Amino acid sequence: MTDLTSLGVKDIRDGVAKGDFTAREVAESFNAAVAEAAALNAFIVTTPDHALAAADKVDAARAAGEQLGTMAGVPIGMKDLFATHGVQTTAASHILEGFTPRYESTVSQKLWDAGAGMLGKLNLDQFAMGSSNETSYFGNVTSPWKKAGSNAAMSPGGSSGGSSAAVAARIAPAATGTDTGGSIRQPAAFTGICGIKPTYGRCSRWGIVAFASSLDQAGPMARSVEDCAIMLGAMAGFDPKDATSLQMDVPDWEAALNSDLRGKKVGIPREYRMEGTDQAILDSWEQGKAWLKDAGAEIVDVSLPHTKYALPAYYIVAPAEASSNLARYDGVRYGLRDLPDGVGLQDMYAATRAAGFGDEVKRRILIGTYVLSAGFYDAYYTQAQKVRALVARDFERAFEQCDVILAPTTPTASFPLGSMNEDPLTMYLNDVFAVPASLAGLPAMSVPATINADGLPLGLQLVGRPFDEQGVLNAGLAIQQRAGFTAKPEKWW
C-alpha cells in the first residue's frame, strides 16, 4: 500500500470516498508522522484525538452512504492563530499561553464541517509578526530543507512557518495560514509548497487572533494548486460575524481549474526588478514567463510605479492597526496577568504586557503607538494610507492591460535561522514582493518553480484582480504543470 503521508488533499479525499483506505488509516499515519517530527517544532500542541474523531465520523458517514464533504477524511494542521474550541490558542505568545477558547473560528468550523480533522496547532511568529519563525515564544520552527553541504537549521519562512514546515515535511497534507503582508506566500516559497491568499474578505476573520485587521486574510497551504483550490473552497464564504466579510457566492474553484491560458495576458511589473534580488530568482522569473507563454498566454510589460513605497507604507499601517488590536491584552479578561505586590490597575497592565509580549511585538506596538500619536498622525499614518491608495491604483491600472501578474515571491531563498537578526529592517525587506498585493487586498499565490544551486526551493508569485482567485489558480496550475517540481526535503528529523 502507498505511504498515506505522501498523499495530498485531493488524493486523500478521493481515496477515502472510493474506499481505497479509511479516513482512520489516514489520520493514524499522519498522527504518527507528526509524533516523529518533534525536531521541526512545527506544532505547539498536537491533537491526535481530534484527527481520529473527525476520521471516524467520515468513515461512519461513508458506511451509511451519506454525502461526504469536500475535505472528508483529510487531517490538516491549524495555524495557532485560529481559535479552536477547547484547544489552547496562543498566537505563539506568552500572553495567551493557556488560553482555551470556548468558541470555534468560522474558518476552522467550516473545515470541520467539510470533513477535515485537526492534527494540531501549528507554530508561527508571535502574533504573526515575523518572516522567519524566530519570534515564537514556543521556539523557532526549523525548515525540513537543508542547504546542500550544510547542516545549518534553515528558516521555514514566516509567519506561517509551522504550516509551511509541516506541509513540506509531509507530516500534514495541508495547513491553514494567514497572510497580512506575505505570511502565506513567503513561507510557501521557502519550503517548495503552494499557498494562496484570497481577496480580502473572502475568508471570515471571526475567531482569528487579529494582527492588522485591514490586511489579515486566511488561506490554504498545500503541495498542489488543486489542493489549494479545494481547501480554499472549504474555508471561504460569507460570515455575518465579520463586518468586512464579502457577501458573495464562493465559486467552485476546483471544478473550474483550467491551465489553458490562450487569450490571457500576463503582466510583468518592471519595478519588481530590484537591487539585491538573487540572480537565481531573476532566472526563475524568466522561466516562469516562458512557461506561461507556453500555456498560451501573452506576456506584457506593466508598471507598478509605487512598488518601492509599499513596504514602508505597510510598516506604518500594520503596526498602527496592531497597536490598537493588541490593546485588548490587559491581564483582565483572558491570558496572562502579572500583578506585582501592591500595584494598581495601570501598573498591572504595563507589567502584564511587558512580561507577555516578545521583542518584535513590543517594537511594532511602539511604532504603531508613535505613528498614531497626536502631532505625528498626519505625517505618518495619513501619508501611509494615501500611499496605500496609490499602490492599489497602480494595480487597477495594470489590470487594464493584463489579467494576472507574474513576479517572484521573495528576493532570496530561505536563510539559516539566526542569520538575519542583526537589524529588524533586513528581515522586513524579505516581504518586498509580497506586501503590495496585501495592501491592495488582491488574491495572490506562490507556487514552487525550481531549486537553486544550494538545493533550496524558489517560488513564483501570481497576483490577480479582486475576486479573481480562479485566474490566479489557473496561472498557478499552468506553472505547476510545466515546472514539474518534485523535489522534497530529505528526512533528517
Next chain:
Amino acid sequence: MSVDKATVAKIASLARIRMDDEALERMVPELNGILQWVEQLGEVDVTGIEPMAAVIPNTLRLREDVVDADPLTGGGKQADVLANAPAAEHGFFGVPKVIE
C-alpha cells in the same frame, strides 16, 4: 524625525508596556532605524489622493434586530466569557483596586 530615550519612554507608557532603562536604550536605535526608513514616504506626491480606508469596497450591514440573532455571539454566555479570566470572582472580572 527621530526619537530619543525620553520619547520612547513616553510611547511605552502610552502603550502600557513597562520598560526598564536597558530595554529603552536598546529600542531607541531600532525604532530610529525603522522611522528613518519610512521617512521616504514623504517623497511621494499624494496631491488629491484620499487616504485608503477599505481595500475592497464593502458596505456595513445591519443585523436582524432580534435577540440572539447569532447564538455564538448572543447573550447568556457569562460562564464562557469568564472561563479564561485570570481572576474571575462572583461572576465578574476581578481587578486590583482602582480608586484609592
